[in-house]
Each structure stands twice: as structure tokens, then as C-alpha cells.
Amino acid sequence: MTAQGITTAASQQPDRHAARASAAPAIRIDGLSKRFGADGPLVLEDVSVRIEPGEFVCLLGASGCGKSTLLNIIAGLELPSSGTVTVASGNAAVMFQDAALFPWLTAGRNIELALKLRGVPREKRRGQALELLDVVNLADAARKRPHELSGGMRQRVALARSLAQDRKVLLMDEPFAALDAITRDLLHEELERVWRETGRTIVFVTHNVREAARLGQRVLLMSSRPGRIANEWRLADDGPRRIESPEVSRLSIEITEQLRREIRRNAA
Amino acid sequence: MPPDTTLAPADARPADDLRTLESGLDALQTNAVPEKSRWRNILDGVLPPVLLLIALVGVWQLYVTIARPRPDLVPGPLDVLGAIIDQWGDGRLQLAVLTSLERGGIGFLIAIAVGTPLGLLLAECRPLRLALGPLLSGLQVLPSVAWVPAAIIWFGLSDATVYFVVLMGAVPSIANGLVSGIDQVPPQLRRVGTVLGAGRIQLATLVVLPAALPGYFSGLKQGWAFSWRSLMAAEIIAMGGTIGFGLGSMLQQSRELADLASVLATILLILGVGILVELSIFAPIERRLLRRRGLTPGGIR
Numbered sequence: 001m002t003a004q005g006i007t008t009a010a011s012q013q014p015d016r017h018a019a020r021a022s023a024a025p026a027i028r029i030d031g032l033s034k035r036f037g038a039d040g041p042l043v044l045e046d047v048s049v050r051i052e053p054g055e056f057v058c059l060l061g062a063s064g065c066g067k068s069t070l071l072n073i074i075a076g077l078e079l080p081s082s083g084t085v086t087v088a089s090g091n092a093a094v095m096f097q098d099a100a101l102f103p104w105l106t107a108g109r110n111i112e113l114a115l116k117l118r119g120v121p122r123e124k125r126r127g128q129a130l131e132l133l134d135v136v137n138l139a140d141a142a143r144k145r146p147h148e149l150s151g152g153m154r155q156r157v158a159l160a161r162s163l164a165q166d167r168k169v170l171l172m173d174e175p176f177a178a179l180d181a182i183t184r185d186l187l188h189e190e191l192e193r194v195w196r197e198t199g200r201t202i203v204f205v206t207h208n209v210r211e212a213a214r215l216g217q218r219v220l221l222m223s224s225r226p227g228r229i230a231n232e233w234r235l236a237d238d239g240p241r242r243i244e245s246p247e248v249s250r251l252s253i254e255i256t257e258q259l260r261r262e263i264r265r266n267a268a
Numbered sequence: 269m270p271p272d273t274t275l276a277p278a279d280a281r282p283a284d285d286l287r288t289l290e291s292g293l294d295a296l297q298t299n300a301v302p303e304k305s306r307w308r309n310i311l312d313g314v315l316p317p318v319l320l321l322i323a324l325v326g327v328w329q330l331y332v333t334i335a336r337p338r339p340d341l342v343p344g345p346l347d348v349l350g351a352i353i354d355q356w357g358d359g360r361l362q363l364a365v366l367t368s369l370e371r372g373g374i375g376f377l378i379a380i381a382v383g384t385p386l387g388l389l390l391a392e393c394r395p396l397r398l399a400l401g402p403l404l405s406g407l408q409v410l411p412s413v414a415w416v417p418a419a420i421i422w423f424g425l426s427d428a429t430v431y432f433v434v435l436m437g438a439v440p441s442i443a444n445g446l447v448s449g450i451d452q453v454p455p456q457l458r459r460v461g462t463v464l465g466a467g468r469i470q471l472a473t474l475v476v477l478p479a480a481l482p483g484y485f486s487g488l489k490q491g492w493a494f495s496w497r498s499l500m501a502a503e504i505i506a507m508g509g510t511i512g513f514g515l516g517s518m519l520q521q522s523r524e525l526a527d528l529a530s531v532l533a534t535i536l537l538i539l540g541v542g543i544l545v546e547l548s549i550f551a552p553i554e555r556r557l558l559r560r561r562g563l564t565p566g567g568i569r
Contacts, residue, residue, distance in 0.1 A: 075463065094463045100456045103561040104478050113474060117464045137290045147562020150297030165464060186293060189286055 024088055026169055026201040027051040027074060032083030033226075034069055043069050045226035047083070051203065053168065056195055058216030059205045060255065062263050066227030067205045071171050074203065089168035097174040099154035101146040107133065107157045108142035114164040132160040135194060152183035156190065163194070169201045176211070185243060188214055192240055209259065213251040214243040221255060223262045230262055343529040351533040360518060364534075365541060368499060368514035371427070375434030376495045383439040383491065387446030387484075392472075397447070404440045412437035412494065413501040426510045430502045437498030438491040445487010449480035485557060489550050496542055515541070 027049070034044040043066040051057050059067045072078040074085055075094045101110050111129035120128060133139045136156035146154055155175055162170055176184045192215065195202055206212050212219045217237050223230040233251060241248055325345050331337075332344035339347065355361035390397045390404070415436045419429040453476055461475035477484075503516020511517070515538050522530035 077459065077462070091465070096456065096460070098456055100454075100460045102457065102460075102475070102478070104481070114464050117461075117466050117470065117474075137287050138294075141294075145560060145562065148298065150294065152297065153294055161464075183293060183297075186286070186290055190290070193286065 024053075025050040025086075026053040026055070026088050027092075027203065028084075028086040028088075029070075029074070030084050030086075032070075032073065032080050032085060034066065034073065034078070035081045042226040044073075044080075045228050047227065047229055049220065049229065051201060053088070053201055054199050056202045056215060056217045057204065058212035058219045059203060059222060060207070060209060060212040060219055060259070061222030061227065062207065062224050062259065064227075065222040065224040067207075067222055068173055070222075070227065071173050071203065071205050074169075075171050087169055091167055092169035092171050093162040093165040093167040095155075095158050095162045095170065095172045095175045097177050099146070099151075099158040101154055101157055101161070103146050106143050106145050107138065107149065110146070110157060111161050111164050114161045118165060129164070132164050133157070135163065135197075136160045136190060150183075151179050152187060155179065155187060159191070159194065163198065163200075169203070172202065172204045174206055175204075177206070177208070184211075188243065189240070191215065209252045209255050210243055210248060213248045213255065214241055219251075219255065221258060221262070224266060231258055340526070340528060343532065347529040348533045348536065351527070351529040352537070355518070355530065355533065360513070361537070363513055364515045364518040365537065367512045368503065368516070369541065371430055371512075371514060372434070372492075372496050372499045375431050375499065376438060376492055378431065379435050379438035379442055379491055379495060380488065382435065383442030383487075384446060384484075386439065387443035387450075387487075390443060391447045391450040401447075404443060407436065408440040408444055411501075412498040413505070416502055416505045419502075420506055425506055425508050427512070429506050430499065430511060433498045433502040434495045437494035441494050442487050442491040445490060446480065446484045449483020449485075449487065450476060452483055453479040482557060482561070482563070485554060489546075489554070492545065492550065493542075496545075500538060 028051075029047055029049045032044060032047045033042065035042050047070065049057075059070065061067045069078065071094075073080050074087065075092055077094075101107070102113065105113060108126070108129045111132050112125040115125045115128055116122075130139055130142055133142050136159055138153060138156055138160065141149060141153060141157075146157070149157065158175070176187050179187065188211070191202075194200075204212075204215060213235070217235055219233045219235070220229050221231045221233075222228065233255065235247075235251065329345050332342065343351075352361065355364075390400060412433050415433050416429070419432045423429040423432060457475055457479055458471065461471045466474060499514070500516045500519075503511070503514040504520045507517050507520055515534060519531060519534040519538070522528075522534055
């Protein structure tokens with residue numbers, strides 16, 4: 001959907017590196033503010049961010065910092081009160097905390113529905129759905145229904161479904177928050193692999209500092225009430241990291257300290 | 269999974285490693301529930317009510333044998349069975365059951381055709397719902413027998429009277445069922461539909477309606493119950509004219525002859541048809557509908 005206040009432009013980016021060189025950001029947010037209702041409190045204040053094509057950005061913040069609202073605005077589900085958001089490739093795929101699979105369809109059919117809504121012809125859908133499920137290692141579960149899958153498996157089907165949208169930008173709203181630590185760790189690896197293989201631009205919202213430090217090339221810390229970008233860290237991307245590795249720990253400590261400073265400011 | 273302690277060869281690709289790890293976790297997190305066999309299921313469902321039925325008939329027979337009440341006030345099970353055989357013998361039973369089922373079925377189908385678009389309109393159009401919603405809920409509470417006198421005056425003793433009463437009974441239930449089904453669709457599913465690029469019509473047909481199906485179906489079930497009840501009431505009150513001979517008419521006719529065994533036999537028939545329709549049509553569809561969505565059907569059907 002093309003919403004008012006969100007300008008979209010057709011993408012002309014043959015590959016990731018060329019796009020990076022051309023310096024057209026995948027997502028460009030300029031002076032964005034959001035207020036719910038005419039005289040409600042300010043949720044987001046003057047947020048400006050450039051996200052490069054193929055970048056993995058984590059949006060980190062405590063509750064009430066408006067990170068989910070920011071994501072919804074980028075997704076076009078909500079409108080900004082002022083400022084602009086430009087998604088270069090048009091629309092973005094979105095994945096939520098809740099897998100939100102359609103319970104009356106099998107895993108495979110859920111993906112096929114996404115393909116159908118994208119306009120993929122009928123005879124190609126089944127094959128493509130199986131390929132996408134194979135990307136998240138769930139080709140065997142194509143005929144299972146959502147209630148027969150574990151939480152982690154459901155999230156992987158949801159990931160495959162958002163890949164089925166074939167959008168260059170993937171927005172993720174705390175997608176692994178409800179999973180147990182072992183599953184989450186595995187899904188981090190899975191997501192990182194998918195990101196490296198598909199070259200998607202990912203914006204990943206989380207309140208988990210380690211998760212942000214583990215996944216992001218760039219971590220944006222948001223302050224709360226109103227939500228602003230308080231600080232940002234860039235990580236050298238030298239191959240896959242682990243959540244236990246010392247650089248992740250070091251960064252987590254640093255981020256946590258500032259996060260706590262931001263939270264303390266709300267005490268007064 | 270057995271512990272795999274052998275060291276991976278140095279050139280093992282990490283992607284394969286992740287795959288086996290993931291498959292292992294998937295296997296740990298999903299439990300295959302062994303399906304009970306089909307016969308076992310049927311036996312579990314059928315045996316308890318049949319045993320209860322046999323016990324009830326036994327007690328009834330015992331009472332008649334021991335207390336010897338007046339047979340015209342308390343006929344025994346064998347008298348009732350005899351009445352059923354008599355009704356079968358002169359063809360009245362088949363005629364009545366077929367007439368009533370046909371009318372109930374056609375009336376129910378018309379009610380679906382009217383109630384479904386009405387429900388859709390109410391769910392989608394807020395002003396209409398504010399205006400018509402309370403009236404429809406009121407109509408659902410109003411016993412549809414109350415319409416019989418009016419219908420007789422309007423349509424005379426014809427099938428139109430019967431259909432009118434059936435519709436007034438069933439349409440509100442079906443429309444309300446659909447409305448509450450649509451209301452209960454999780455907003456998250458609509459959002460996903462929007463994110464996936466569904467337009468207004470696609471959202472309705474591919475997301476909202478399938479999601480609302482359980483609510484709609486329970487509305488249909490209630491609608492059938494109301495149809496059947498209204499039909500019996502209409503048939504008892506409105507007899508003669510061009511109205512065909514249904515189960516309600518047979519009941520009324522037996523009452524006029526003071527033939528209690530036939531009255532009881534007809535009541536049992538009406539009950540039996542109701543149970544049969546529920547067991548053979550609604551219960552299997554509902555069970556499948558709920559099982560597919562991982563909602564186990566409550567109680568035993």
C-alpha cells in the first residue's frame with residue numbers, strides 16, 4: 001500500500017555492491033515524528049536514519065521507545081505525524097513477534113498464499129514454496145499445520161513467508177522474543193545465513209542487547225519518551241559471530257550502560 | 269537423538285551443521301501424537317450413548333411391567349415401537365419425515381442465502397450494525413412460533429407460511445454467527461494479510477472469511493436447530509390447506525386421536541432426525557474444521 005507521507009521509488013539496483021556504490025539508501029528517514037492523536041504524547045521525535053542496501057541494522061531500546069512504531073511506519077502500517085520515510089524498493093516485508101501463520105493452511109499453503117498475493121502464477125507456487133521452506137530447513141514440514149509445529153518452526157515458516165514476498169527490505173519486530181534461548185540462538189544463525197545468502201536489507205527491532213550485538217552490523221540505541229536515536233555502534237563484519245564471543249560481550253556491556261543511563265533519565 | 273561426539277571433519281560446511289542441529293531441535297520440540305484408529309474413534313463415540321439408551325428403555329419397560337399403569341396414559345416401549353411400525357406400514361412415517369426434512373432443508377438453505385450476506389453487511393458496515401444489530405439479536409431471542417399467527421393471516425395455510433417461520437428462526441442466528449466469527453478474527457492476521465499485499469477483496473476472501481469460519485459454522489449449526497424447531501412448531505399449528513403432511517402434522521393428528529403411543533413415537537422420530545442430522549452432517553464437518561486448526565472439539569460428539 002502506498003501511504004501518504006511515504007514516498008516510494010522503483011528500485012534500480014542490479015546488485016548489492018553496485019547499489020552501495022551508488023549511495024542510494026535502502027531506507028531513508030528524515031525528521032520523522034509521531035504523535036498518536038492530535039494532542040497525545042510524542043512517541044518519536046525527529047528521527048533521521050539512512051540505511052544502506054544489504055545492511056543489517058538493529059533497533060534497540062527499552063519499552064516505550066517507539067521502536068515498534070518506527071518499524072510500523074517504515075512498513076506503511078502507520079503514518080508519520082511529520083517527516084518522511086522513503087523505502088527505495090517500494091514496500092517492505094514484515095515479520096512479527098507472533099508468527100501469525102494462517103491456522104487453516106498448512107505451512108506450504110501459507111507460503112503459497114504469500115506467493116499468490118505477490119502475483120506468482122499458480123503452477124509455479126508449489127515449487128517455489130518448497131524451495132523457500134527448504135531455505136529455512138523445513139521442506140519436510142510443508143504439509144504440517146501451524147499448530148503441529150514448535151514455536152521456532154513457526155517463526156521459520158514466517159521467515160520463509162516474508163522471503164516469499166521477495167522484497168529487498170525485511171523488517172522484523174522482535175521476531176524471536178517469545179522463543180527459548182536455545183532455539184533463539186539457532187535462529188540467529190539461521191537468519192544470519194539467510195541474510196548473507198539473499199542480500200536483504202534487514203531492520204531488526206529488539207529489546208535484547210546481546211541479540212542486537214550478535215546480529216547487527218549497526219546497532220541503533222533509542223531513548224524513550226520521546227523516542228530518539230540516542231547512539232549508534234558499527235561492528236566490523238568479519239564473518240559470523242557467536243553470541244558468546246568476547247566482542248559481543250564487550251559491546252553488550254557498553255550498550256547496556258548507556259541504555260541504563262537513558263532509562264534512569266525517566267526516573268525524575 | 270544419540271549424542272554425536274565424533275569430531276566434525278575440518279571441511280564440514282557450517283550450513284550442513286546448522287541443518288542437522290536444527291532438525292535435531294525440531295524433532296525434540298514436536299511430539300507426534302499417535303492417531304486413534306478410525307474404528308476406535310467411532311466405537312468411543314457411539315458406545316456410551318447407545319448403552320444409556322438401552323438402559324433408559326430397560327427402566328421404562330420395567331416400570332410398565334411392574335406398575336402396570338393405564339396403557340392409554342403410559343404406553344410401554346413395545347407399544348411405541350408398534351406405533352412406529354404401523355406408521356411405517358401405511359407410509360405416513362416416510363411421507364412425514366421426507367416432507368419435513370425437505371422443508372427444513374430448503375428453508376435452511378434459503379436462510380443461509382439470506383443470513384450470510386446480511387451478516388457480511390453487518391460486520392463490514394458500522395452504521396448498519398449499530399442500527400440493525402440490536403433488532404437482530406432481539407429476533408434471535410423471540411420464539412419464531414410467535415410469527416405463526418401472522419404468517420397464516422398473510423400467506424394462508426400454504427408452504428409459504430412454514431418457510432416464513434423457518435426463516436425468521438434461522439436467519440438471525442446465521443447472521444449473528446457470521447458477525448461474531450468476523451469479530452473474533454485476530455487483528456494480527458489482518459495485518460499480515462495487508463503486509464503480504466492483499467487488497468480489500470482479497471483480504472476478505474483469503475483471510476477474514478476463512479478465519480471467521482468456526483464462528484460462522486457454529487452460527488449455521490444454531491441456525492439449523494432453530495429451523496428444525498420452528499418447522500415443527502409451524503407444522504403443529506398450521507395444518508390443512510395446501511400444507512403438506514410433515515412430522516408436526518403427524519404429531520398433531522395423533523393428539524387429536526388421543527393415541528399417546530403414536531404421539532411418543534412421533535416425538536422420538538423428531539428427536540431422531542435431529543440427532544441424525546447433527547451426527548451425520550454437522551459434527552464431522554465441525555470436527556474436521558477444528559482439528560485442522562488445532563482446536564480440539566470440546567466434549568464427545
